Amino acid sequence: MSTVVEQIEQQIAKLSSKVVKKNTGTIRAVADGVAKLDGLSDVMYNEMVQFPGGAIGIALNLEADEVGCVVLGDVSTLKEGDEVQTTGKLLSVPVGKALLGRVVDALGRPVDGKGPIDSKEFYPVEKIAPGIMVRKSVNQPLFTGIMAIDSMIPIGRGQRELIIGDRGTGKTTICIDTIINQARINKVGLASGDKNFRPVYSIYVAVGQKQSNVVRTINALEAAGALEYTVLVAAPAADNPANQYLAPFSGAAIGEWFMENGMDALIVYDDLSKHAVAYRQISLILKRPSGREAYPGDVFYLHSRLLERAARLDGKGSLTALPVIETQAGDVSAYIPTNVISITDGQIFLETDLFNQGIRPAVSVGLSVSRVGSSAQIKVTKQVGGKLKGELAQFRELAAFAQFGSDLDPKTKAQLDRGARIVELFKQPQLNPLSIEMQASVLWALQKTYFDSIEVKSIVTAANSWKDYLTSRKDALLTKIRTEAKLTDEIEAGLKAAADEWKGTFSK
Amino acid sequence: MRADKKTKALAKQLFKLSVVNGAVSPEQVAGVLAYVEKVAPRNSLALLKLYQHAIVAELAKSHARVEHAGPLGANTLQLIAAAMTKKYSRPVTATAQANPKLLAGLRVRIGSDVYESTVSGQLATLSNAV
Numbered sequence: 001m002s003t004v005v006e007q008i009e010q011q012i013a014k015l016s017s018k019v020v021k022k023n024t025g026t027i028r029a030v031a032d033g034v035a036k037l038d039g040l041s042d043v044m045y046n047e048m049v050q051f052p053g054g055a056i057g058i059a060l061n062l063e064a065d066e067v068g069c070v071v072l073g074d075v076s077t078l079k080e081g082d083e084v085q086t087t088g089k090l091l092s093v094p095v096g097k098a099l100l101g102r103v104v105d106a107l108g109r110p111v112d113g114k115g116p117i118d119s120k121e122f123y124p125v126e127k128i129a130p131g132i133m134v135r136k137s138v139n140q141p142l143f144t145g146i147m148a149i150d151s152m153i154p155i156g157r158g159q160r161e162l163i164i165g166d167r168g169t170g171k172t173t174i175c176i177d178t179i180i181n182q183a184r185i186n187k188v189g190l191a192s193g194d195k196n197f198r199p200v201y202s203i204y205v206a207v208g209q210k211q212s213n214v215v216r217t218i219n220a221l222e223a224a225g226a227l228e229y230t231v232l233v234a235a236p237a238a239d240n241p242a243n244q245y246l247a248p249f250s251g252a253a254i255g256e257w258f259m260e261n262g263m264d265a266l267i268v269y270d271d272l273s274k275h276a277v278a279y280r281q282i283s284l285i286l287k288r289p290s291g292r293e294a295y296p297g298d299v300f301y302l303h304s305r306l307l308e309r310a311a312r313l314d315g316k317g318s319l320t321a322l323p324v325i326e327t328q329a330g331d332v333s334a335y336i337p338t339n340v341i342s343i344t345d346g347q348i349f350l351e352t353d354l355f356n357q358g359i360r361p362a363v364s365v366g367l368s369v370s371r372v373g374s375s376a377q378i379k380v381t382k383q384v385g386g387k388l389k390g391e392l393a394q395f396r397e398l399a400a401f402a403q404f405g406s407d408l409d410p411k412t413k414a415q416l417d418r419g420a421r422i423v424e425l426f427k428q429p430q431l432n433p434l435s436i437e438m439q440a441s442v443l444w445a446l447q448k449t450y451f452d453s454i455e456v457k458s459i460v461t462a463a464n465s466w467k468d469y470l471t472s473r474k475d476a477l478l479t480k481i482r483t484e485a486k487l488t489d490e491i492e493a494g495l496k497a498a499a500d501e502w503k504g505t506f507s508k
Numbered sequence: 509m510r511a512d513k514k515t516k517a518l519a520k521q522l523f524k525l526s527v528v529n530g531a532v533s534p535e536q537v538a539g540v541l542a543y544v545e546k547v548a549p550r551n552s553l554a555l556l557k558l559y560q561h562a563i564v565a566e567l568a569k570s571h572a573r574v575e576h577a578g579p580l581g582a583n584t585l586q587l588i589a590a591a592m593t594k595k596y597s598r599p600v601t602a603t604a605q606a607n608p609k610l611l612a613g614l615r616v617r618i619g620s621d622v623y624e625s626t627v628s629g630q631l632a633t634l635s636n637a638v
Contacts, residue, residue: 019624020624020629022621022623022624023622024621039565039620042621064520065561
């Protein structure tokens with residue numbers, strides 16, 4: 001009996017006298033959210049370090065005699081001489097479906113007051129992007145719900161499409177519309193019971209934005225019923241630069257979980273200009289050498305390693321990235337815009353002039369491109385909108401010339417008239433994405449000259465009337481277009497009959 | 509006064525000269541100090557501070573500070589020094605320092621490494637886990 005008890009006691013003694021090895025250092029200086037540390041001889045690059053009081057830091061500068069570390073949290077309680085210790089862990093964030101419908105900070109902690117997040121898995125914030133062999137080409141569409149984009153600059157699942165433009169040109173609106181459209185498609189798809197349906201979950205990363213703008217975005221998503229399919233990562237302007245620098249990487253980690261687990265996800269980085277500014281701030285405080293526009297030399301690598309994580313994986317899911325860049329006075333040749341343009345698979349350029357003329361979304365057809373092209377379009381869109389980009393480009397060119405002359409030949413006049421109608425048709429109110437079947441129906445009517453006899457100023461009214469007519473009376477036809485995804489003779493006959501009937505009612 | 513690049517490089521060079529066979533040599537350090545006094549390079553104060561910082565960090569690598577709560581025999585101290593000498597492959601000395609805040613157990617600090625087997629440490633781990 002006593003031997004058994006002794007054995008247990010020995011076991012307890014072994015456990016209780018377990019030696020823990022820690023690697024420690026001391027704070028040499030703290031300023032502007034960055035701490036310089038002595039010691040920490042075993043620290044790894046990007047490793048989390050523990051400060052007294054629970055604050056966490058990330059080791060970003062490993063030098064011969066000191067470690068530069070950004071502090072994520074309250075630095076006011078830290079002082080020179082405080083002990084810091086390594087954790088042996090890379091910075092990780094909680095991932096999984098439990099985050100859907102939640103607003104989190106750059107470390108994945110909830111900030112929406114809805115209680116703790118029940119997440120069992122963690123993904124590292126920094127991760128090497130998938131290699132070539134595991135990738136698959138992008139050929140599945142991701143519908144934005146914006147007719148001008150889906151028909152002319154299609155985006156595919158796994159693509160990286162830049163949204164670029166000046167302040168107040170509708171960049172965020174396009175992103176929010178896309179997220180709302182994914183939610184609508186998800187609802188319809190999941191309700192249909194189709195086993196092959198793949199929902200798209202969205203992650204919206206707000207970097208350096210005003211808190212009021214973040215709240216407006218949350219409210220817009222909630223009102224549209226899209227919040228339940230969305231994760232918001234918020235690093236507003238009031239957050240320290242370290243959080244703003246980390247937020248896109250945290251968002252990417254959250255998105256990667258969906259991709260790795262056979263699901264599709266969309267991530268919006270709004271915006272990477274402010275992200276670059278936050279990184280510049282950190283780099284300057286860390287005394288890293290500065291280069292063009294005072295950005296550090298690795299600012300290209302900062303964005304390329306982030307955007308390379310968007311991919312479509314063979315046998316798994318996909319992560320589509322919509323980075324946003326704000327230009328100054330339409331200058332796309334500045335440092336950060338050119339960097340991100342060269343990294344992404346295309347860009348949607350929004351023009352201030354178009355926006356002010358009332359053409360919204362103010363997509364500049366000439367400067368916008370999707371390098372994935374029509375391989376990310378379904379057949380019905382190709383059938384009805386294949387020539388639109390060319391026609392619109394021709395219209396812009398002719399319109400510029402038409403300003404000088406008064407007499408125009410009938411062919412030129414017809415092209416101008418048609419162009420003006422296309423421009424009107426592409427006008428779309430915000431937070432109102434259109435389903436792909438509705439887009440196809442409208443473009444089909446345009447292709448079949450149903451709008452040619454209508455005054456240009458009445459085109460928007462006519463298009464709305466056509467949409468209302470289809471929604472209220474031809475729901476079965478719309479469902480058929482959605483499920484078949486191409487214009488069959490039967491569908492075309494149905495559309496023709498519907499359009500003839502509608503035309504009669506609209507003319508009256 | 510902030511040290512410039514040249515001062516940093518000189519401090520590094522002087523530090524390298526002071527280390528012989530992986531240990532700080534008192535004779536070499538005396539020689540370095542005599543040199544600095546004689547030549548009086550630019551930014552002498554900053555130079556000496558950097559030099560001191562490097563020497564202190566190097567000395568800490570060869571010295572184990574053993575904090576303990578309760579009695580600690582000379583034999584245990586010798587055993588710790590021997591174990592550390594073996595682990596770090598360099599001669600390590602050990603000194604004892606009583607610290608009642610540990611409640612019970614030992615904490616050995618050598619360079620930036622800390623080996624802890626104390627009740628206070630375990631309580632702190634427990635409180636962090638809760």
